[in-house]
Amino acid sequence: MSSITWIFDSNIQLDELKLRTKSQSYAYGRRLYTFQIGADAYWLKFHLANTNQTLYAAFQHELSFYQSFSKNKISFLIDHQIIDFEQQGTVLRDLGEGNGLVLWDSVPFFTDLSTFKTLETIKQMIQQALNSLGELHQMGWIHGDLKVEHFRLYKNTCRLIDFEQSLQLHHQTHNLNATPHYMAPELFHGKNKSVQSDLYALGIILYEWLTQMKLRANSYHDWAVLHCQQLQLQVPKQLEPFLPLLKGLTQKHSEQRLCSVLDAQVLLNDINLLQK
Template identity: 40%
Template sequence: MSKQSLGKALNSARSQSFGRRVYCVENSMGKSWLKRQLAHVSTEYERGFLNELEIYTRLNSLALPDQNILCDFSISDISNNEPNHASYLNQELCVAHTDALFAKNPFEMAFSNVMQVLKQSVGVLENLHELGFIHGDLKREHFRLFNDEVRLIDFEQSSHFDDVTNMLNTATPRYMAPELFHAKPKSVQSDIYALGIIWLEWLNQEKLQATTYQEWAYLHCQNLKIYLPESFSVLEEILEQMLNKQLSQRCINIYQIKQVLSQIV
């Protein structure tokens, strides 16, 4: 694919400053996101990009037909022979452009449809965990609808259970479990905590407020308040279990969440 046809990168100015480029491209097959990484700009961003390529490859080879996790994707070699362009790492990732699972306002949905969204998000994360991987940086926008099923994207900070101690424990502070602020390794339970924050913000249609890393640490470690509108108050119990500050008292796996959801009518 010609670099000249890509247009303007869509990712933030900050990530572009670290060499990351994300484009939206369109062909006869539809729209896709195209991700590239400039070489020799940021060791951390290079590591994350290469890790994501590896995770996509491993998950694609391991997933069974009933363990859908990934959107359609391709990993291709690219050429750096074009003049007057900085050099990219020699591969690019192309992922199908799909709708966001949490895009609709839950106040405008039937309760049964809200529950379906929650169960779908649990299901795809369970598939990932069953294959022995944690996502490591779940965000609301990482849950996508593909062929009427929910899939995940953005695996830069993902790892297999066996490799988690070798990975940085950094993540997006908005979704970080309390233990991550204390340099503990990521886990199934830190994924569950991030999912709980996604649910909390979506069901309230209100984002948590903090500015600095220190403010986020205080919010998650000491000051998080779990509340929901009356129409969704029946879900407060499971959110309290998913968002417990103490790792020992938090849900230990997705099965526990599914059990509670199955009892909610």
């Protein structure tokens, strides 16, 4: 549920309205702005009609996702507001048409690991990320395009953003719009997205966070080879207690991978036993 009520005040003044869209996305019609109202910062996201229809449809899908939760208090979402540009003051009305999505500002959830002094703190961070993803799954949805920047810290808890590729559980789709960097092996073979493909993506995110190293590949084919054949997990010795979880999340064959967030939480809780 949104807590943003100021947006319907046509007299409000927006400070430091700044375009943040990447050049290629801008050419396709995507618009992403940051702005301030007083001391509070926000993001505004929308897509121009009559441009790239695939991206336009994806954004409309994201708006529908947020609207489906409009009457509920959902702890994995950042406070937000869907706005109608025609009902806004001049500054916003001149930006676009139709609807836009306003999100309260947040910061990256997975930051420099050197700021975390104990394994227990790291475990708590992973637990928060699992809690957010688990709630999404329990609500009957798959994210479909998890990447590290989609985990955000907001009001001292882990939240999720960017639901353009989200889909309901058991929804059959051959739409493989996902980021190869985090794609589960079965997706490269044309299989449907699932809870387990979300879990695989989280496993890659956690692996890169714990090792503070990015996986590298030069092409879609190279990413496919890496995920389907070459991925071998190695972590610093002090972080080896997390290996069972990482391996469970990133098994190449989905039938051998962890089946749910709950399974991942069980493995994570076992880390306490390993530290005794």
